[in-house]
Amino acid sequence: MGFLTYLINGLSLGSVYAIIALGYTMVYGIAKMLNFAHGDVIMIGAYLVFMCTSNAGMPAIVSIVIAMGCCTILGMIIEKIAYAPLRKATNLAVLITAIGVSYFLQNMALLIFGSNPVSFTSVIPWEGLSFAGGQLKITGNALITIVVCLVIMVVLMWFVKNTKPGQAMRAVSEDRDAAVLMGINVNATISLTFAIGSGLAAIAGTLLCSSYPSLTPYTGSMPGIKAFTAAVFGGIGSIPGALIGGLLLGIIEILAKAYISSQLADAIVFAVLIIVLLVKPTGILGKQIKEKV
Amino acid sequence: MKKINKLALFANKSNQRLFTTISVIVVLYVLMTILDGTGNLSSLMKGLLVPVCAYSLVAVGLNLCVGYLGELSLGHAGFMCVGAFTSAFFSKAFVGVIPDVPRFILSLLIGTALAALFGFLIAIPVLRLSGDYLAIVTLAFGEIIKNVINVLYVGVDSKGVHFSMKDMMSLGMEPGGKIIINGAQGITGTPRQSTFTISVILLLLAIVITFNFVNSRTGRAVKAIRDNQIAAETVGLPITKYKLIAFTLSAAIAGVGGVLYAHNISSLTATTNTFGYNMSIMILVYVVLGGIGSFSGSIIAATILTLLPEMLRGLSNYRMLIYSVVLIMLMLFNWAPGILKWREAHGIKNFKSILKSKNTKEVQ
Amino acid sequence: MSLLEVTNLGISFGGLRAVDEFNISIDKGQLYGLIGPNGAGKTTVFNMLTGIYKPTDGKIFLDGVDITGKRTADINKAGIARTFQNIRLFGDQSVLDNVKIGLHNSFEYSTATGIFRLPKYFATEKKMDERALEILSVFGLDKDADVLASNLPYGKQRQLEIARALATNPKLLLLDEPAAGMNPNETKDLMNTIALIRKEFDVTILLIEHDMKLVSGICEKLTVLNFGRVLSQGETSTVLNDPEVIKAYLGE
DSSP states (O other): OHHHHHHHHHHHHHHHHHHHHHHHHHHHHHHOOOOTTHHHHHHHHHHHHHIIIIISOOOHHHHHHHHHHHHHHHHHHHIIIIIGGGTTSOHHHHHHHHHHHHHHHHHHHHHHHOSSOEEOOOSOOOOEEEEGGGTEEEEHHHHHHHHHHHHHHHHHHHHHHHSHHHHHHHHHHHOHHHHHHTTOOHHHHHHHHHHHHHHHHHHHHHHHHHHSOEEOTTTTHHHHHHHHHHHHHHOTTOHHHHHHHHHHHHHHHHHHHHHTOTTTHHHHHHHHHHHHHHHSTTOTTOOOEEOOO | OOOOOHHHHHTSHHHHHHHHHHHHHHHHHHHHHHHHHTTOSOHHHHHHHHHHHHHHHHHHHHHIIIIIIOOOOSOTHHHHHHHHHHHHHHHHHTBTTBOHHHHHHHHHHHHHHHHHHHHHHHHHHHTTSOHHHHHHHHHHHHHHHHHHHHTOEEEEETTEEEEESSOSGGGOOOTTOEEEEEGGGOEEOOOOOOOHHHHHHHHHHHHHHHHHHHTSHHHHHHHHHHHOHHHHHHTTOOHHHHHHHHHHHHHHHHHHHHHHHHTTOSEEOOOHHHHSHHHHHHHHHHHHHHOTTOHHHHHHHHHHHHHHHHHGGGGGGGHHHHHHHHHHHHHHHHHOHHHHHHHHHTTOOOOOOSOOOOOOOEEO | OEEEEEEEEEEEETTEEEEEEEEEEEETTOEEEEEOSTTSSHHHHHHHHTTSSOOSEEEEEETTEEOTTOOHHHHHHHTEEEOOSSOOOOTTSBHHHHHHHHTTTTSOOOHHHHHTTOHHHHHHHHHHHHHHHHHHHHTTOGGGTTSBGGGSOHHHHHHHHHHHHHHTOOSEEEEESTTTTOOHHHHHHHHHHHHHHHHHSOOEEEEEOOOHHHHHHHOSEEEEEETTEEEEEEEHHHHHTOHHHHHHHHOO
16 A cells, blocks of 8 residues: 555656646747756745735635746746847857856745745645545645646647647747748747746646645755656657656656655666666657758 | 978967966966965955865866767766765875875875766766757766765774665774764865865866867867767767767866865765756856856856855845846857847957857758 | 679668669779769768668678678778768868868877877877878868868868868778869869879779769769669760660659
């Protein structure tokens, strides 16, 4: 029974990673950049929800919507100011700028909220389920997180396949110049991608802190790195890849914590990543890009 | 046919840059030493002299990887970590057994050699990947190294070396034994032998070595592989061999930085900020801002960006915020095509980036 | 004496048979042409000859040695050098350095020697400089020795690529559309350059070309490739008058 509990918790953590990874993978596919600041937008989202629920006493749903709205706007502003001017520059330049944005967000949060951990109350009031006479307990947090992740995935895949803006996103990520020639507004499409990613980040932050209630300005950093790893793991640029990468990473992390060593869990996760990438160099669902001679 | 003589070989453009870099470093060294001697150097600045050299070394090493091998490494702090901990371990273990100066030299050699070894071992799988996948794997390795050292307990007693990954107790040491690596607490009490003079000497040595490397037959091969790997293969260059050499050298230099850092600090711990991705990323920032491919630029950037937060300390709470804004603005100012055009129109010099975007690839 | 002996060479990419039953025999010192419509598979043949692709069928013998499926660098060491359809120079390095890289395997010293600037470094670099300038002077590029390769005009870049290939001391030189993008005057210069190369370097040449003036002007023998298969082979004049060949180029 212990194993099942761990598995479910792993799926739950993995779901959070998957939602975060979505932001990385979509932005990478479309703008060919690593948005290092993504993890910190998650943190901002969590703080916003916390402020709305704890300080302003608003119901959870309203807080989440507000946080999503703010994060969406934040993501779009960051893109316009810091990333768009560098679109034609080398990848490294945007990467470093993204790092600057990440530092900025962290230190802004530090100034406003201080470095003391804030105790986040879960937005999921449900206790959870209990099976086999109390031997298998699944928390409400875990279940809702997994469900939300799956819903997001399904909606996103539908959106990318069946709506005009979604198809525009796919077009721009495959061949930007051709998309321009097709009359697609590339700027708007890129903004939309950042908007979606950042909005999802708010959800991710909420779910993350609901399960792991301690919130500091640095809370988004490590999950951000891990989610980025998950995105590469699953095949960067691929939405289903983000799901698989995230879930697998979460499961491996929780199982490693439980069965091997809590301190070495991170090392084990990264070791697994390395092994997978060595076997399949473009990630689990990644595309092979060959150089033309 | 043009006549070649030894002098022409010596006085070419790349050697000029080397002499300029060396001169600047020597001048700064003399300046700092004088300021210190006359009591004009704040203790804050004084304490930063060795770390600046250490970070500069890691930045030079990373620049070799990013600028000349042409690959992005997000885990270079891991090599700094290896150099730091292995050298500190040796130093602390042999305090009183080996006299100071030879012991430091030995620990320097050990730290550098082990960092090089790790670089070599990691390069073998890593260099098979490319681009972002390679970057992620280097990040992963950096984190693994930091993580493993954090759970390491090593002690020495009359029976020999004891080793544990769980806790201090399971070392099972005798009462007279010495604990050297104490898990998350790392290594305390490393003999503080990195002086500013030694640091600058090592930095100069590293600069000369990298310059000579880059301007030699091997360096040409590495640059050729970076510029056009397929063409390099068609002229008979062994790709893997030279990629390995470049990466190993870059790791070794980072290791030297680690040795310097470790012998300047009373408590050596492996955290995200000291040897984790935060540090790897900081070094990357130095390399990019200083100019990819420019070793002198890396040193300048490392110096300025290390001193800047300290100099802004007066603004206490806002300093990191200002630092991040400065970073973003510097990036935009130096790299945004729109701004670069504006600069050209207004006569402000553009610094040409040595790293061009990789060859266009087509999806098959 | 047959320098290059290729029998039944073929390659498939997934379901596509790109080259099939390709045979060619080139004698030492010959100037051989490989022609055919666009997409016929000519560069694919070059890629197989130089180890960039591994053929699925067939054998390649260079000077009696089987080099089928070997790695690119090893094939170069065995004696094949090439240029590319889209120029592949080491753009951020000087003209001289581009050629010196071609001399990499002919003049050796260890990495350590380079780092510590031992005497062998200076002696070897001097010899490399001399040899590199010698090669460049055949193309008139020695005056541009210190120019950055990417700053050269197009025509000179093509010549530099050939110079670099020759620096590897090959037995067989593969030129992939050397006249691409050239006007008639430049093409005439190229024909002279190729004649000069045959004189100065003891090298056999196989070239891919679309420019019929060049092909009929200098090639001794031709193979025509169409849809990955050999359409016609033999003396230049015979092949060019073959009605099947004319049909392939002009269509029905």
